[in-house]
Amino acid sequence: MSIGHTLLGLLEEGPRHGYDLKRAYDERFGLDRPLHYGQVYATLARLLRNGLVAETGTEPGSGPERKSYAITDAGVTDVERWLATPEKPELYLQNTLYTKVVLALLSGRSAEDVLDTQRSAHLATMRKLTTRKTNGDLADALICDHALFHLEADLRWLELTAARLGELAKEVAE
Amino acid sequence: MNWLNDLALGVRLAVGGGRTLKAGLLRLVLTTIGIGLSTAVLLLLAGMASALDERGDRIAAREAVTQASDGTPVHTIRDRSSFRGEDVIVTYLDPAGPGAPVPPGLREIPEPGEMVVSPALADRLQAHPALDARFNQRVTGTVAPEGLADPTELWAYAGGTGVRDSPGADTVYSYGAPSSLDDAPPQILFIGGVGAVVLLVPLLVFVATTSRISGAERERRLSALRLAGARVGQVRRIAAAEAVVGAVAGGLLGLLLFLAFRPLAEGIELAGIAFFPADLRPAWPLVAAVLLLAPVLAVGSAWFGMRGLIVEPLGVLRRARPVRRRGWWRILLVVVGVALLLPDKLLGAEMSAGDVLPFLTTGSLVLLIGVPTLMPWLTERSVGRFRGGFPAWQLAIRRLQLDSGTPSRVVAGVVVVLAGAIALHSLLGSAEANAARVDAENEDPSAVVVNVEASVAAEALELVRQTRGVQEVYPLQRALLYDGTGQSGLLLVAPCDRLERSFRLPGGCAEGDSFTAGEARPGETLTAHGFLDSSQESGVRFTVPHGSEAATVRPGAAGQEADAMLLATPGAISGLALPGLLRELDVRLDPGDPDALARMHAALSPLEWRASIFGMAGIVSSGRSMLDVMQGLLYAGSGLTMLLAGASLLVTAAGQISERRRPLAAMSAGGVPRGVLARSLLWQNAVPMVFGVLVAVGVGIGVAALITRLLGNGMPLLLDGAFIAGMAGAAVVLVLGVTAATLPALRSATSVKALRAE
Amino acid sequence: MTTLLGATGLHKSFGPTEALLGADFGIAAGEVVAVMGPSGSGKSTLLHCLAGIVRPDAGTVGYQGRDLFADTDAERTALRRTDFGFVFQFGQLVPELSCLENVALPLRLGGTRRKKAEAAAAEVMARLEVDDVAPKRPGEVSGGQGQRVAVARALVTAPKVIFADEPTGALDSLSGERVMRMLVTAAKEHDTAVVLVTHEARVAAYSDREAVVRDGRTRQQVTA
Structure with a gap:
């Protein structure tokens, strides 16, 4: 789960203060684990250093919370690349995938593409597991099946999400 | 009141049930039409019975x-x-x-x-x-x-x-004499009994068939009802209500058809007998019985079909694997039937026709009921032996092996009718041929006899002689003669040339001569009687003139001439005052002049009743018209049954197709040509039908042969090949027609829609 | 890789429902392609068009370089019998024929003599490990056995393409796995292409690649 990419994605809507960013993040993705301020500023500092965001101004007063950040072109490219890269199919991907889908919707990108890409990656992994299972012994088969069923569960969630993208887009837009 | 709800639910399912509304309605409509048709015919039959009664009363009243x-x-x-x-x-x-x-x-x-x-x-x-x-x-x-x-x-x-x-x-x-129909001849009872069975069995078969259409679908529906909380009794009530809807609708339709047909009855002549529409009023008990029959049959067969089934919430269980049909009691029925048709062999006694008739009636009925019960068993046994064959055949045979009950039940109805029709037809045909043979002996369209009153004999002779188209005319007179020993014969008085036409007169003939024929001897005293007043006492005694030569009848002469005892020229009896001499004119018309008879009628019209013309061609053995009536009923009954059987087959076939949509669609998708599927349907219908026709022909001829043997007095059994072939042909046409009619259903079943998961 | 069976720009609507809106598809010999997508997306319609069962409103289906729908209905029917095989979710076996006769049926329809056809059928059934149910009727065997009999029937003509529409849809996981393993193994052995319509990822995982149908269009991803 990349907080950096998520913050970048949120900045695509427009420049924000660090405090706004944390609130936006918590609202959408931080259901059970809200971000600490420290995490936000550490991440922003890293992004600033890499040239993915820029400071756009400081309001009267002082302290990091008064600074406002904007995404740079390099930042947009980085978000794009991140969205287009499937997550390595592994267990408990929901958070990352969900974030990606929401961000794609927020930024007007194709959330379906994100899902299709991910499905493809999942299936590729599943194919490998299936081949191993077919050629291997029973222990192999059992281990592979465990993974396969979990991956399948992910994919089913994916399909369900894809089917409900319209609904999600409406909620996100609010 | 709960059961009312159950019934209402059943009705609702019957109307809206089925895979689709359309299929449910189709089944309902077919049931209604089939039951409606047979109800209408039964009502008509009941109406005809009362009409015949009325007719008999009227005939008696003018007696x-x-x-x-x-x-x-x-x-x-x-x-x-x-x-x-x-x-x-x-x-x-x-x-x-x-x-x-x-x-x-x-x-x-x-x-x-x-x-x-x-x-x-x-x-x-x-x-x-x-x-x-x-x-x-x-x-x-x-x-x-x-x-x-x-x-x-x-x-x-x-x-x-x-x-x-x-x-x-x-x-x-x-x-006005008392109606004679009360003591109807036993033959009528026989024909009536067989006829009723021939008409009732198809109705039974039809009702039974339609109430079992789409059995699997119905079973699913009923088990769904159990799942929803219906008790076993409720399910039975619901099933009954479902079955009864079509029967009731059919009964009503039949009533309507009957009422609609009645006014038209006058124009329709059923083989010689027409009816006054007002007479076609079946007795109320009969109407009630007919109208109740179909619903009762429907419910009965629906319940009968559920025996051995346990409708459970999660599906229908069969209590056991379907038992192999047992054949012994079916065969027993047939054996008993045949035995009853052999009462003389059975009881070892000579029997009169009257004694034999109860045996014939029950025997025929037992046979006609036994054969259809034998059919499913026979079909199952025979079809079970088939193996292989080309794919369409294999599909059909395997289908029949899996469930030959339904098609052979339908065909059983046809068998009864066919067998009954063939038996009756052969019987009637033999009787008719016998009658025709008798007729043929007298038949000569150019020979006409005019009965004339003595008072106008000369005048009539002259009128006929002057009619154009008359080739010859001879005055004839007849009287009955008795000799002393009670022997009787005919006195035939005619001119010489007329006598010579029928008799060999070795010594020649002159006016005033007389001749002996048969037993009479010259000098013997005979008593002459009029035909119309034959009491022996009123006879006139006279002596056969001495010098009467012996005459011998020429071969081929008419029967009455063979009975002649004494021949005379008019001059020979002029001195005798013979009473009640029957006077005739023996007329020979020009065979090439079709209007000659009409002219003669016109010429004799002033003489009114005093001269009445008897065309030989017009004389038909009296048995003939009754035979015609029976044959008409037979044809009507067979035709109707064929139609009903067709409807049953159609309903069954359509039901099967809708039950097997998926495999049919999958086969069609997999490249099985629709032609193969259509041909398999054809075989599936044709195989039981062929069995049925074979059995029916065998049973029909057998029954006819057995009955002719008993009743016929050596009357030969005549088989009407054309009729049998016609009936068999009708069965073939029926199978083809039904198959053709199911093709649209097949086409829709093989369409891709059926492939979609439900 | 040359395309054995391909479709371009398929459109098909059933009344007001539009099932396909310009779907493309291609499969090479010996390839197993999973057609995936939510229900109602037009997966089955695509399969039916590819198999020449349903004529598309627009677009072409090419098989071995010829236009499938330029042929007559009878020619397509014959082609389906000789070159294609079919496995559906359920209910495809003729209930009154024995399993052996079911498998032999396509050969019989092609004019093969009974003995020979049934011998060939027995051989395929042995490969799919269902030779023990040969004399039974489809109603008397388990779902998995029935589907393997169906696979045997699809394979018996040594077809070039097998169309499998949710072949494991009515089966439990284990039976489903078995059917899929045998289907794919047999197909690979004979260089038979398989068009596999499924919504289950574990089933789709037996494919070489997947084509996703969404809203009547296909998105194909060729994975290395």
């Missing part, structure tokens, strides 16, 4: 009572001639005074020169001047229906003078 009693009688004489094969019957009435009895259908006795005719005869007289020319009288009215047997009867009453003086006249004191 003349000649037993002398108080009151003024009317003298009548009946002139029966034929016009284009139909009898024209004119009764001349000569009242002895005022107050003489008036026949039913007349307001008063017509005056001489007047005639009151039946409506049908009035139509004929209008349409055919040649018929009109036969009558000199003025038509002054029509005979009311109560005086007629049926609307097509050609019947008239005319006023006559001098009837009372004719030796052939009846003296009638009143009209």
